[in-house]
Amino acid sequence: xxxxxxxxxxxxxxxxxxxxxxxxxxxxxxxxxxxxxxxxxxxxxxxxxxxxxxxxxxxxxxxxxxxxxxxxxxxxxxxxxxxxxxxxxxxxxxxxxxxxxxxxxxxxxxxxxxxxxxxxx
Numbered sequence: 573x574x575x576x577x578x579x580x581x582x583x584x585x586x587x588x589x590x591x592x593x594x595x596x597x598x599x600x601x602x603x604x605x606x607x608x609x610x611x612x613x614x615x616x617x618x619x620x621x622x623x624x625x626x627x628x629x630x631x632x633x634x635x636x637x638x639x640x641x642x643x644x645x646x647x648x649x650x651x652x653x654x655x656x657x658x659x660x661x662x663x664x665x666x667x668x669x670x671x672x673x674x675x676x677x678x679x680x681x682x683x684x685x686x687x688x689x690x691x692x693x
Contacts, residue, residue, distance in 0.1 A: 625686040628658045634684035636666040643690055650688070 625631060633654065637643045651663045664684050668676055670691065680687055 628654070628661050628686075630660045631658075631685040632662045632664055632683065634664045634666055634680050634687040636668065636672065636680065636687055636689045638670050638691055639667055640691065647688075647690060 635647050635651065637647055647665070654661055654663065666676070666680060672680070672689070
């Protein structure tokens with residue numbers, strides 16, 4: 573019992589000394605390096621807006637639809653009105669995902685003079 577009391581009393585004096593010594597080591601200056609979470613990546617290339625087609629008569633007009641319900645009805649009506657106003661226009665239909673992708677974009681650019689890109693909602 574005497575040994576236990578000696579350890580407890582000794583601990584009362586030693587433990588605060590250990591905390592004080594530890595806090596003195598940590599009280600020095602601290603340097604933080606802040607990193608940019610977005611990285612230093614180069615932004616993708618930016619392309620200017622393509623000029624509008626001035627006249628639709630005789631042009632090839634592409635319609636790109638992503639398959640959203642009801643879009644086919646809208647584009648059927650759009651094509652009908654377009655052909656009534658410009659009888660010599662040719663309409664080419666495309667269907668795909670929201671992201672047209674590089675391969676499809678090249679194909680569309682080669683096949684039509686202008687494009688109507690339709691999404692939903």
